[in-house]
Amino acid sequence: MANEVRNEAIEYAKSQFDAAFRRLEAAQSRLQALAADPGGDEAELRMARASYDQARLLWLCSEAALRSAAIVAGHARQTGRRVVILQGNSHVAESIALLLRLRGFRATVMSRDPAHEDKSSEPAAAVLMDFERKRDHADQLALGRLNVAPATRVIAMVPHALLRQDWDGFDAVLLKPASIDMIVQMILGDTPE
Incomplete structure (x- = not known):
């Protein structure tokens, strides 16, 4: 039972990490595309940077949660x-x-x-x-x-x-x-x- 709970926690943390990584990739692609356009809208570029920063923070948090879940699961002893x-x-x-x-x-x-x-x-x-x-x-x-x-x-x-x-x-x-x-x-x- 305890192993099942630990495995579920790891799977959930991994799914959250994967979703955050996909969001980060999308935000990075959008930011790079807008930054490459010399005549682009400056307000849109600022919003893209803010979205990227938010996606990166979410990704870092989900990475920490995944590492913590893995550490706890690996130390049942x-x-x-x-x-x-x-x-x-x-x-x-x-x-x-x-x-x-x-x-x-x-x-x-x-x-x-x-x-x-x-x-x-x-x-x-x-x-x-x-x-x-x-x-x-x-x-x-x-x-x-x-x-x-x-x-x-x-x-x-x-x-x-x-x-x-x-x-x-x-x-x-x-x-x-x-x-x-x-x-x-x-x-x-x-x-x-």
Whole structure:
């Protein structure tokens, strides 16, 4: 059933992409024809440019939707796995969460600040911690507030300067910047290729 839904989503995204591509081709042909006519109507040329820009934007959006559908369909192995990202840099954390969601994970960004208590009864499959500085007691407390199980993978993302620090208690340490593929490998416990 889940495979059928994923296949339908991909087929729908592909049909939308194909329709947007045909519209873009038609708008491009019209724009080129009008631009090639030295005595053409300037207002008509502006409208053709606007139509082309709109068709191109629609095509780019449909391409992104098709890529997203294909990514999600290709990563059924992690569907439903919960990943908690303990916030270091909020923009980085949100970006990683979004990319993980596109891969089928249920990713949540949580604050390291105890004032923002976001407890969950469900243990995470993985906890990802982004470090800019050497870890301290507050980081251990933040990790301790999470509901982790023995199978929960705890992963540190660190800059090169912190790579040689003691990361005892972590299942994996990733050098930043790490690709989303590398992060997924570490979450799943795969060894890097």
